Every structure is written in C-alpha cells, then in structure tokens.
Amino acid sequence: MSIQAPKGTKDILPDEIENWHNIEKTAEDVFSRANFKEIRTPIFEDTSLFERGVGDTTDIVNKEMYTFIKSDRSLTLRPENTAGVVRAYLEHNMYRISPPVKLWYKGPMFRYERPQAGRQRQFHQIGVEMFGVQDASADAECISLAVEFLKRLGLNDLTVEINSLGCNKCRAEYKENLKKAIAPFLDGLCDDCKNRYEKNPLRILDCKNETCNRLFEEYKLKDSVSGVKLCDECSDHYTNLKKYLDILNIKYVENTFLVRGLDYYTKTVFEIKSNSLGSQNAVCGGGRYDGLVETLSGPSTPAVGWAMGVERLNALIPKTEPEKIDFYVVSSNKQEAVKLTADLRNNGYICEFDYNSKKFSKQLEKAAKIAKKAIIIGEDELNNNYLTVKDLNTGIQIKSTFEQILKS
Numbered sequence: 001m002s003i004q005a006p007k008g009t010k011d012i013l014p015d016e017i018e019n020w021h022n023i024e025k026t027a028e029d030v031f032s033r034a035n036f037k038e039i040r041t042p043i044f045e046d047t048s049l050f051e052r053g054v055g056d057t058t059d060i061v062n063k064e065m066y067t068f069i070k071s072d073r074s075l076t077l078r079p080e081n082t083a084g085v086v087r088a089y090l091e092h093n094m095y096r097i098s099p100p101v102k103l104w105y106k107g108p109m110f111r112y113e114r115p116q117a118g119r120q121r122q123f124h125q126i127g128v129e130m131f132g133v134q135d136a137s138a139d140a141e142c143i144s145l146a147v148e149f150l151k152r153l154g155l156n157d158l159t160v161e162i163n164s165l166g167c168n169k170c171r172a173e174y175k176e177n178l179k180k181a182i183a184p185f186l187d188g189l190c191d192d193c194k195n196r197y198e199k200n201p202l203r204i205l206d207c208k209n210e211t212c213n214r215l216f217e218e219y220k221l222k223d224s225v226s227g228v229k230l231c232d233e234c235s236d237h238y239t240n241l242k243k244y245l246d247i248l249n250i251k252y253v254e255n256t257f258l259v260r261g262l263d264y265y266t267k268t269v270f271e272i273k274s275n276s277l278g279s280q281n282a283v284c285g286g287g288r289y290d291g292l293v294e295t296l297s298g299p300s301t302p303a304v305g306w307a308m309g310v311e312r313l314n315a316l317i318p319k320t321e322p323e324k325i326d327f328y329v330v331s332s333n334k335q336e337a338v339k340l341t342a343d344l345r346n347n348g349y350i351c352e353f354d355y356n357s358k359k360f361s362k363q364l365e366k367a368a369k370i371a372k373k374a375i376i377i378g379e380d381e382l383n384n385n386y387l388t389v390k391d392l393n394t395g396i397q398i399k400s401t402f403e404q405i406l407k408s
C-alpha cells in the first residue's frame, strides 16, 4: 500500500500556498509597523521546558506532547511557542535590553489530539510576545495587533472576548468558591476535571467534554459563581485595558468565564472567535503571563502575547486563484525559446516554454491555459528578426521586438 501523510497532518499544496504567503506577508507587515521583530526558535526543545513552562496540569503536557529520547536526552516537538520564545529571551539575555522587547513568530506546532475539522496534530501558529511592560497599554496593543491583522486579511465577522483572571492573590478565593460550587457534581465530571479540581479548578471551566458541560448547565454553575473578584491593582489594570480598547475603537465582549488552557496566565486573557467556524471557532488566544519568565529561572518580567491558528484562519479566507504567468514562448526552434525565456526571466517576468517540442497548435493551447501572453517565434519571425506577441485574453497579435516587450 502506498504511504500516506501521518494522521492529523496535511500537505500544503501549490494551489493553496498563495493564501499562506498572503497570511505570512500580512503578519510581517502589520507586526513590523508596531516594531515587533521576528524570532525563529527550534522546533524541538528539552521536554522539561514545556513541563515547567506550559504546566504539568495542562492537557498539552499530560496527553498531547510528541516526546522522544535521543542520547539519553528527552526532547519534545514544540506544542506551542511561548515557552521556546521565553527560553531564547533568557538564553540571549534579552532582559538586559531596555524594555519593551517585542517578538513575533510563525511555524508548525505539534499536539497529539484527536484530528477533526479545525484540529490537527501538526498545525501552524502565528504569534506575538511582548516582554517588560506591566501597563495595560501593552495588553491593548497586542489585542489590537491581532484585530488589525485579521482585518487586513478581510475577516470582520469576529468577536473579541476578554476577561481578567487577576493575580494569585485574587484568584485564591475564587478557586475556593468554584470548588464549593462544583463539589455536588464532581463525581459526574470527566477524569481530567476531577484531576483539575485540586490542581487547577479554574480550568474546569474550559472543559470541552459534553457530559461536563451538561452538568455545568444542570447545576447552573455559571450562575452560582461570578468571575474572579479582582484586587485593586488587578481591577485597575482591567479597567485601563478596557479604556485603551475603547480608544483604539476595538469592540469586545466581557466573558467572566473565559479561562485559557494553559497554566501561566495572569490578569488579562482573551480569545477571538469566528462567528462562521463550527465548534473549533477560536482563531486566536492569548493573555498576560507575568510569572512565566521567573518560572523558567529568569528575572521577574511582565509579559503578554497571543497565538493564532493559521489553518483556522485559512478556513475563513476564500482561496485565491493562482495568477496566470506573464509569457509563454511558442516556438519551432527550441534554442531560441530557451534563450528568450531566460532573457525574460532575467528581466523579472514569469515565463515558460515547451520543453517537449510539441506541435505549434498544442503549444498555443497550453499558452492559453496558463499565460497572459504568448510570444511566437515562427519561421517568418526568425527570418525577419521580430517577435509576435499575442494577447491571450483579447486574441490581438502585434509585431514586436525584445526591447519593446520590456517596455510594454
């Protein structure tokens, strides 16, 4: 049997690549205007980076990592890129640079999940990270970058949801309230939730299991616990974030139950959801992670960022039809065709010719399929030293010279 791409992975084929290039170019353009610089970190890292950085109560670390041993070293294909970026930030002493340090990345991520629409095992993310600023204007800048990026890609039917998870201090009471509210139906929840109950009860709110969600409804969980009660500092921060978003004209919805799948978030969390995707509707997720740099043995450094799923973005963007090439050289003399094709390419045109010396009529047929114009070199052209250019859209033919073609 022929070998196929591994389950949960997808080839990105030539007729899709225009969309990918468009997304990547737009990202670079939007982010560099805000002075974010691209960083490229390795696709695999020491496993311990993710255990410490992503958190050992997360699904990612518990169930989804592609881990392998080489020379007694445990390595893992990156399931996300914030931990890798923080590692690089520390390894290259970027905390010595006067803040902010603003970075963005793009590339493949790997999670052993159940493949379904919008969920793959190798998928791609584009993300930004901003280090060194505690002020909510940084959170607002990151959210605004994501919105601007999506807008530039023509995507408007999106909802920005925001929430503040506060700091460890203000979260402690909320965790207790949440546990009390969940206790009556804890036995009916999935094993993951039972596990989260002690280690990180907030993340129970992020459970995607249907039975759990039904129990939340039945016991009116969301009515019995409100959001995190914020301390003065966290509350001011959240108020300021909303002010900045208003100034930037970014519409948002407050969702007091928005928690994120990763352990490291503090204060701001947000998600951008598409109103036209199915159940995997989150295109972007992020927030503030003031404790992570310290967790990875660096100096205490405030930070905020997000990651976007490129496959989910792509599903929202209409496929661009590949453009026709500039010229197809139709000729009975292959040496002339080879020479003219090379000369046109050297002058910046996309040009092809017939490698297989097919009949003139066949060459013209091919030209009409793939090119805007055909350049014909027949007997008469060769004897009288001119070229015929045929506009394949209008059918109009004109006598021309190489120099005239360059000027046209």
Ligand code: ATP
Pocket: 080, 111, 113, 118, 119, 120, 121, 123, 124, 125, 260, 261, 280, 282, 283, 284, 285, 286, 307, 308, 309, 310, 311, 312
């Ligand atoms: P979800 O709730 O959909 O599982 P997540 O909370 O695991 O998302 P993050 O880790 O924050 O997601 O990643 C940010 C974005 O990356 C998501 O909003 C989504 O667009 C995309 N993403 C995450 N996991 C996958 C996957 N397995 N396949 C495709 N895209 C993904």
Ligand code: MG
Pocket: 261
């Ligand atoms: Mg997930």
